[in-house]
Amino acid sequence: MKIDFNIYLITDRHATTLSLPEAVRLALKGGVRAVQLREKDLPVRELLSLARELRGITREFGAKLFINDRVDVAVAVDADGVHLGGQSMPASAVRKIFGRHMLIGVSTHDLDEAKRAETEGADFITFGPVFATPSKMKFGAPVGVESLIDVKKQVNLPIFGLGGVNGGNIWQILGAGADGIAMISAILSADDIQRAAEEMNRRIGEAANRRIGEGE
Ligand code: 3NM
Secondary structure: OOOOOOEEEEOOHHHOOOOHHHHHHHHHHOOOOEEEEOOOOOOHHHHHHHHHHHHHHHHHOOOEEEEEOOHHHHHHOOOOEEEEOOOOOOHHHHHHHHOOOOEEEEEEOOHHHHHHHHHOOOOEEEEOOOOOOOOHHHHOOOOHHHHHHHHHHHOOOOEEEEOOOOOOOHHHHHHOOOOEEEEOHHHHOOOOHHHHHHHHHHHHHHHHHHHHHOOO
16 A cells, blocks of 8 residues: 555644654654645745755655645655645646655545545545544534544545544544544644654554454
8 A cells, every 4th residue: 555654643833832843853753654744824935945844854764744735845845745625726636747656635524525535536535523623613523433434434545534633532543444543733732742653653553453353
């Protein structure tokens, strides 16, 4: 599978007291292998320079870098891909620019959006918010684990459960069939970012072993 990560760290530089590059470095030290730069309020030159810096750091760790929405910035910094939201270009149009060389992630919030992402050629999707998140106002009411199960049955793409994910509810998300988890605050707002990432990794490993044990 092209998607070789199961923790997808999404950035919000306001969620950490450290500088974003410092915070991301700690998460990578803790085992995170995919980062989405999502700083929607930054002017493009600042975004570009932050993207370049994160490209350097992610490379050091052999980790993937995705840029939210900005296909141009993703190409300019040689990112691994882009992550598209509802207001972004459709995945099918981005594919014409990227060809098969770069990956396309798409944010989805219900079954129809997930199916559309598949039809349009996404490589993976996030689905959420699964649980209540502090940023609930922006992302809507929680969709719940049941709808994640439903999407997993009907859409043949790697799925990352997103929204309110923390160490205590990873089991539910992976138990619903998700391929991984995506989050901001459970890692970036932790007092010890590296340890939080290590802990997520450990729990995901345990959940995967349990699934293998159950004969999946
Ligand atoms: N997108 P936290 S929920 C960026 O449902 C984002 O599409 C969502 O933050 C969606 O991990 C979300 O701190 C915020 O709950 C996730």
